[in-house]
Amino acid sequence: MTAQIIDGKNFAVALREKVAEHTSYLKEKHNITPGLAVVLVGEDPASQVYVRSKGKQTIEAGMNSYEYKLSADTSETELLTLINQLNADTNVHGILVQLPLPEHLDEALVINAIDPAKDVDGFHISNAGLLATGQKAMVPCTPLGCLMMLREYCGSLSGLNAVVVGRSNIVGKPMAQLLLKESCTVTIAHSRTRNLPELVGGADIVVAAVGQPLFIKGEWIKPGATVIDVGINRIEQGDGMTRLVGDVDFETAREVAGAITPVPGGVGPMTIACLLANTVTACCRSYSLPEPQGLTV
Numbered sequence: 176m177t178a179q180i181i182d183g184k185n186f187a188v189a190l191r192e193k194v195a196e197h198t199s200y201l202k203e204k205h206n207i208t209p210g211l212a213v214v215l216v217g218e219d220p221a222s223q224v225y226v227r228s229k230g231k232q233t234i235e236a237g238m239n240s241y242e243y244k245l246s247a248d249t250s251e252t253e254l255l256t257l258i259n260q261l262n263a264d265t266n267v268h269g270i271l272v273q274l275p276l277p278e279h280l281d282e283a284l285v286i287n288a289i290d291p292a293k294d295v296d297g298f299h300i301s302n303a304g305l306l307a308t309g310q311k312a313m314v315p316c317t318p319l320g321c322l323m324m325l326r327e328y329c330g331s332l333s334g335l336n337a338v339v340v341g342r343s344n345i346v347g348k349p350m351a352q353l354l355l356k357e358s359c360t361v362t363i364a365h366s367r368t369r370n371l372p373e374l375v376g377g378a379d380i381v382v383a384a385v386g387q388p389l390f391i392k393g394e395w396i397k398p399g400a401t402v403i404d405v406g407i408n409r410i411e412q413g414d415g416m417t418r419l420v421g422d423v424d425f426e427t428a429r430e431v432a433g434a435i436t437p438v439p440g441g442v443g444p445m446t447i448a449c450l451l452a453n454t455v456t457a458c459c460r461s462y463s464l465p466e467p468q469g470l471t472v
């Protein structure tokens with residue numbers, strides 16, 4: 176039997192509808208329009224696509240979108256000045272600096288300059304700390320989207336063995352924290368882990384976020400496991416064209432897994448939908464309004 180395909184696009188549509196519903200409620204009932212500021216430094220082509228998509232989806236959900244496109248040689252002082260302005264702007268409820276940043280900019284310094292209450296990426300050390308200690312935080316968008324899909328497909332995650340392959344601050348570590356909060360038994364593995372096939376073979380849930388194309392093989396996966404593929408890798412096809420693949424060898428994994436996210440069309444679309452959800456959550460928190468159900472965990 177082949178795996179059920181977890182359709183991230185459908186999930187994202189449903190989540191964006193919830194966001195739009197709550198946005199119109201905020202407007203009608205409280206005369207508040209959530210606002211999201213997105214800052215892009217430089218001309219990385221993939222980042223330009225993501226930022227355009229974020230702006231478009233923000234407006235479609237009925238929110239205000241503020242875009243700041245800065246040249247690649249922007250100084251740290253200039254960027255920090257803009258962040259301070261956005262921190263002080265009461266029309267802005269969410270701030271996001273698109274990553275990666277150009278080499279000369281200190282990513283941690285820049286992220287930690289964002290007001291944690293407006294940190295809709297959930298990358299600020301305060302939010303990372305709150306999440307790690309099981310407190311109310313802004314939750315990073317990609318892991319949040321993964322957890323929403325996992326809850327839907329698996330129901331209760333309590334007691335399940337979860338292996339997260341990848342240890343980034345953006346995905347691997349927060350994903351592990353979220354799964355731990357769901358009472359999973361969590362193992363964080365990475366590209367240097369020695370007995371990876373064995374570890375993956377014991378997992379009911381595999382989250383692949385290692386950043387290496389087709390790294391996780393179908394033969395490693397436990398029959399019936401749920402596989403979430405966070406990887407987005409462009410590989411050469413041989414005919415001069417490129418193809419988008421995940422960190423999981425989808426064709427072999429789908430023969431073994433119980434359910435699996437495809438690439439594209441799995442985790443990716445949920446990342447931006449969760450960003451919109453986080454913006455509404457941040458907006459509600461800023462006015463001490465009740466938080467809508469289903470937009471965060």
Ligand SMILES: Nc1nc2c(c(=O)[nH]1)N[C@@H](CN(C=O)c1ccc(C(=O)N[C@@H](CCC(=O)O)C(=O)O)cc1)CN2
Pocket residue numbers: 225271272273274275296316317407419438439440441442443444445446447
């Ligand atoms: N500040 C941030 N920077 C980055 C984040 C982030 O969450 N915050 N994540 C990624 C990029 N990203 C959003 O910013 C993102 C990546 C992928 C997708 C997506 O929908 N992917 C599609 C495929 C798109 C394609 O063809 O390239 C899919 O998987 O179906 C959305 C958002 C790094 N930077």
Ligand SMILES: [Mg+2]
Pocket residue numbers: 276277278279280281282
């Ligand atoms: Mg850098």
